[in-house]
Amino acid sequence: MASMKDVRAQKLILTAYRRCEFWKQRKQCTFCAFFTSGKTDPVLAESDAREIVEAAIKEPGRFSELYFSGGSDSSGSIPFENEVNRYIRILQAVGQNFSGRFPCRLMAPAYPIELVRRIRQETGITSYSPNIELADCAMFERRCPGKNEVVGYDEWINRTLKAADVFGAGHVYSQIVDGAELVGEGALTVEQALETNLKLCEFFADHGVILLSTIWRPHRASRLGMTKMAPLEYYVQLAAWIGYAWNIIRSQYYLLEPKVIIVMIIIRTISAVIFAALLTKLLADGLAKAGVLNAYALGQEKSQPMDEDLSDASAN
Known part of the structure; x- marks a missing residue:
């Protein structure tokens, strides 16, 4: 059971399916190292999922959100039907620990809209993340042959936008693997990658979708292998963009969490009040000083004897 879960800061991540069927066809994402042997059952049992979450919520404050993910399985009467049925069973079992909807994100492929509606209607999860992996179309086709x-x-983009109509703006995400577009055949330049990522971020935001990113790390088991990582310059600039431009875009489209928006409003309001107070004080001090100087200048002018030529001119 331990191999089916992962723990990060306030996140409990469960792997519902420990196998990616694209690997069987040698059409896996070239940066991916998601591999398992065929000797173990790849499916997370519903009872195990329920018990893991039941134990997790007994630690108040330890976790704030659940994440479910796994390898891709496009089988079924329509693509991904069997995978969605599996997720629904597991998520329904987990939902027994809660009285209603619970903070949980499903990170999965871009499903047909009818399957997305089923997930929303038949489970209690609150968000969905069909990760596009690469912002550039040509790189997506090259790096993700199975998904393509x-x-x-x-x-993929069209289904992601439709999912936002089902889950609501700000509750659908997508993620890119930063750095995978800068290595190997057809690699982009740093400038092209940054421009493409920000462009997709703004496009998604305009449609109620939040774009996230994760850093690509070389792995010997992936098709890209131990290829040298993208230059540090790229990650430095990307961090600046994520920390400033991306959050500005999200806040403009009100795609940040409500509590974050409230905090931002409070901070900006306080900043505005402080700025206004400082400006008022500076203006008051400036006017006061100007008044003193004017009075001083006027006094000096009155006490200053007139030049002889001017007095002579006035006398004439």
């Missing part, structure tokens, strides 16, 4: 064959870049 089953769904395709344009359809």
Whole structure:
């Protein structure tokens, strides 16, 4: 059971399916190292999922959100039907620990909209993240051959936008693997990658979708292997963009969490009040000083004897 879960800061991540069927076809994402042997059952049992979450919520404040993910399985009467059925069973079991909807994100492929509606209606999760992996279309086609064959870049984006209509603006995410577009055949330049990422971020934000990112790390088991990572310059600039431009975009489209928006409003209001107070004080001090100087200048002018030529001119 331990191998089916992962723990990060306030996140409990459960792997519902420890196998990616694209690997069987040698069409896995070239940066991915998600591999398992065929000797173990890849499916997370519903009872195990329920018990893991039951134990987790007994630690108040330890976790704030659940994440479910796993390898891709496009089988079924329509693509990904079997995978969605599996997720629904597991999420329903986990939902027995809660009285209603619970903070949980499903990180999965871009499903047909009818399957997305089923997930929303039949489970209690609150968000969905169909990760597009690469912002650039050509790089998506090159780096994600299986996903490109089953769904395709344009359809992946189209399904992501439709999902926002089902889950609501700010509750649908997508993620890119930063750095994977800068190595190997057809690699982009740093400038191209940054521009493409920000462009997709703003496009998604305009449609109620939040774009996230994760850093690509070389792995010997991936198709890219131990390729040298992207230059440090890229990650430095990307961090600056994420910390400033991306959050500005999200706040403009009100895609930040409500509590974050409230905090931002409070901070900006306090900053505005402080700025106004300082400006008022500076203006008051400036006017006061100007008044003193004017009075001093006027006094000096009155006490200053007139030049002889001017007095002579006035006398004439």
